[in-house]
Amino acid sequence: MTEAISADGIRKRYGDVQAVDGVSLSVATGEFYGILGPNGAGKTTTLEILEGIREPDEGRVELLGLAPWPRNTALLPRIGVQFQASAFFVKLTARETIRTFASFYGIGPKRADAMLERVGLTDSAGVLTDKMSGGQAQRLSIACALVHDPELVFLDEPTPGLDPQARRNLWDLLRDINAEGRTVVLTTHYLDEAEVLCDRVSVMDHGKVLKTGTPAALVREIDDTVRVGVESGQLTAARARELFAAAGAEITGLEDDGATLSLSTRLPAPVLSVLAEQNALRGLEVRGATLEDVFLQLTGREYRA
Amino acid sequence: MSTTSTPVRRPESGSESAGTERVSAFAGLTRVMLLGFVRDRGALFFVLLMPLMFLLMFGALFKNTGAPHVKVAEVGQVRVLDSVQGDGRAELEKVLTISRADDEKSALEKLRKGDLDGVLSEGADGTVNLRYSATDQVKAGSVQGIVNSLVQDANQAASGKAPVFTLVPSQVEDESLKPIQYLTPGLLGWAIATGAVYGASFTLVSWRKKRVLRRLRLAPVSPGTVVGARVAVSLAIALAQTAIFLAVATTPFFGLKLTGNWWLVVPLVLCATIAFMSIGLVTGAAAKSEEAANGINQMIILPMSFLGGAFIPLDGAPGWLTTVSHFLPLRYLVTSAQAVLSRGGGVMDVLPSMGGLLAFSAVMCAIAWRFFNWDDA
Structure with a gap:
């Protein structure tokens, strides 16, 4: 597979802060690639360097075989960048906005209107952008990034503040975009989003890439801990501890928050049989590790959504 | 998940010239x-x-600060004023607003307050009395000039002779704004x-x-x-x-x-x-x-x-x-x-x-x- 993006050892310093500290990554053509990391991890700066908005202090970047810095007008029509939803011209309607963006690429109003329809905004085409709902503005923002039919699309936090239904609609749209053969690079606050959408993800912190791989491989690799939970009140935490020790069931954590007695273990079988013997299986939940656990283990901190 | 089954279409703009895009x-x-x-x-x-x-x-x-316009009151009958009729009267009223006052005393009161610029009355033997206030020098000058020219015109007409001298005024380009x-x-x-x-x-x-x-x-x-x-x-x-x-x-x-x-x-x-x-x-x-x-x-x-x-x-x-x-x-x-x-x-x-x-x-x-x-x- 050819590379849509290749970055090698990029670094960027702002004053005392080393925002990006030697990031290398490679994204294949047609891939859906996610960059995860807590706030301040250097995701946005990395993305900006990839897009060609910022010049790295060190390192080399190529998009579609071309250097994005300095500003390369031959490359620009081939990439699409989605911004925060508020980055629109003032006092324009949705239709006027997307037609304006289309005009920058020499694209006529018909194609612009078709893109508006694709993101389901035909009915709101006459609404001023500052009167649109969060979900509508996000979709318009994505439509503006796609109006010139780019090969490579960058999405920076596309779904914050959306209701679950709007998020799911947006995910469908993003999957379709990718299925058409476009390479998509996404930064997100939401791990479920990365798990659902991305072929591969990189976890970043302190300006470095900590780990890269498919979501499934990352989960398998870091942890085979299973989380088990049952309804509280069937077994006290102290009694459970005794019973597990007696049965030789190793547990790594045990907690009763008043609603759920939850524990984690690498060997779920003896734990479950103890719970079954005690007839304490009401409300049983067994769950494997998620990207959230990967994240926690790699960065040592909770993911702040 | 990643498919490349549909080839990405190149933007149509690619075939257009940079000039079209710029326009x-x-x-x-x-x-x-x-x-x-x-x-x-x-x-x-x-x-x-x-x-x-x-x-x-x-x-x-x-708007009106440029053109001096004076107001006078006529007490009783003043022949030099009343004799001007027709076109001459219209021309006169462009610069002079004439009102009638029956009572000289109240007219003079108005003059003192500045509501009038002059009070005209006719005395015996064709004397034309003009009282004016000197508060506004420009208006005082205007009202005297206007009334004086009226009296001169009336005298000249009364003599029954054609005028010997005629003034032909013409304005030059006004330099003041x-x-x-x-x-x-x-x-x-x-x-x-x-x-x-x-x-x-x-x-x-x-x-x-x-x-x-x-x-x-x-x-x-x-x-x-x-x-x-x-x-x-x-x-x-x-x-x-x-x-x-x-x-x-x-x-x-x-x-x-x-x-x-x-x-x-x-x-x-x-x-x-x-x-x-x-x-x-x-x-x-x-x-x-x-x-x-x-x-x-x-x-x-x-x-x-x-x-x-x-x-x-x-x-x-x-x-x-x-x-x-x-x-x-x-x-x-x-x-x-x-x-x-x-x-x-x-x-x-x-x-x-x-x-x-x-x-x-x-x-x-x-x-x-x-x-x-x-x-x-």
């Missing part, structure tokens, strides 16, 4: 800026309505300065703040196209302001008479607009928010308007103020526009100003370039 981007940006201006009621008010309201207000206020002659270019200059400074600075600040500048940077649009579109829109707005102002000022009510090469105001306005825009570029590059830009702009425009002669004529201004005004672009617009609009000025009255305005713009653009930032970050 399309220029048209798109021009439209955005025009719509942004027309839909912004506040901008419309400050750039068009408020200056027009000032013109209406000051124009109506100062009439209010409408300085109000029009002054308030127009203020309006154009407001529109151009705000247009440039708000576009810059709000596009940077809303990250539209970054978006433009990631589109294949050249900075020249963006700047060109902004300049074109501001020039169009300035020309519209000029057209509306001249249309209003030349109505019979205001009575501005355009003379000679008045059209020279068009290139002058274009150069001045560019100069004002360059000020807006500096404030827009320096200010972090619309509010800050608003404050800085007003701090520049208002003093510049007063010191540059937009509200008050600079003719009688003290020396230091004249010196200060030479550094203000608005002064060059206002004085040159005064010269060409109604005082018969020619090319040489505007060319040096236009050169100066463009030089000023070049300096300001260089400063703006130093401060310019694509992002707030």
Whole structure:
């Protein structure tokens, strides 16, 4: 597979802060690639360097075989960048906005209107952008990034503040975009989003890439801990501890928050049989590790959504 | 998950020439800026309505200060007045308002209060008594002159001979400014300065703040196209302001008479607009928010308007103020526009100003370039 993006050892310093500290990554053509990391991890700066908005202090970047810095007008029509939803011209309607963006690429109003329809905004085409709902503005923002039919699309936090239904609609749209053969690079606050959408993800912190791989491989690799939970009140935490020790069931954590007695273990079988013997299986939940656990283990901190 | 079954279509634009894209981007940006201006009621008010309201207000206020008009009361019958009839009477009433008073005492009371400028009565033997107040020297002089000429005319007519001497008065080009002659270019200059400074600075600040500048940077649009579109829109707005102002000022009510090469105001306005825009570029590059830009702009425009002669004529201004005004672009617009609009000025009255305005713009653009930032970050 050819590379849509290749970055090698990029670094960027702002004053005392080393925002990006030697990031290398490679994204294949047609891939859906996610960059995860807590706030301040250097995701946005990395993305900006990839897009060609910022010049790295060190390192080399190529998009579609071309250097994005300095500003390369031959490359620009081939990439699409989605911004925060508020980055629109003032006092324009949705239709006027997307037609304006289309005009920058020499694209006529018909194609612009078709893109508006694709993101389901035909009915709101006459609404001023500052009167649109969060979900509508996000979709318009994505439509503006796609109006010139780019090969490579960058999405920076596309779904914050959306209701679950709007998020799911947006995910469908993003999957379709990718299925058409476009390479998509996404930064997100939401791990479920990365798990659902991305072929591969990189976890970043302190300006470095900590780990890269498919979501499934990352989960398998870091942890085979299973989380088990049952309804509280069937077994006290102290009694459970005794019973597990007696049965030789190793547990790594045990907690009763008043609603759920939850524990984690690498060997779920003896734990479950103890719970079954005690007839304490009401409300049983067994769950494997998620990207959230990967994240926690790699960065040592909770993911702040 | 990743499929490459559908090949990515290349943008159609790829086959079009860069020229077409530039035209399309220029048209798109021009439209955005025009719509942004027309839909912004506040901008419309400050750039068009408020200056027009000032013109209406000051124009109506100062309208009659130029022509002396005196009011007299006629007590009893005064033959020299009553004998003037027909066309002569209409001509007389242009300069003299004549009212009748039955009671001399109350008429004199009015004269003392300043409600009348003269009280006329006829005594025995054809004596014409004129009482006047010396409070207003001009009116006192006028009323004496007018009544005196009436008496002379009546005497001459009574002699039954043809007049030996006849006075033929003719007016030379009036060198003193009439209010409408300085109000029009002054308030127009203020309006154009407001529109151009705000247009440039708000576009810059709000596009940077809303990250539209970054978006433009990631589109294949050249900075020249963006700047060109902004300049074109501001020039169009300035020309519209000029057209509306001249249309209003030349109505019979205001009575501005355009003379000679008045059209020279068009290139002058274009150069001045560019100069004002360059000020807006500096404030827009320096200010972090619309509010800050608003404050800085007003701090520049208002003093510049007063010191540059937009509200008050600079003719009688003290020396230091004249010196200060030479550094203000608005002064060059206002004085040159005064010269060409109604005082018969020619090319040489505007060319040096236009050169100066463009030089000023070049300096300001260089400063703006130093401060310019694509992002707030």
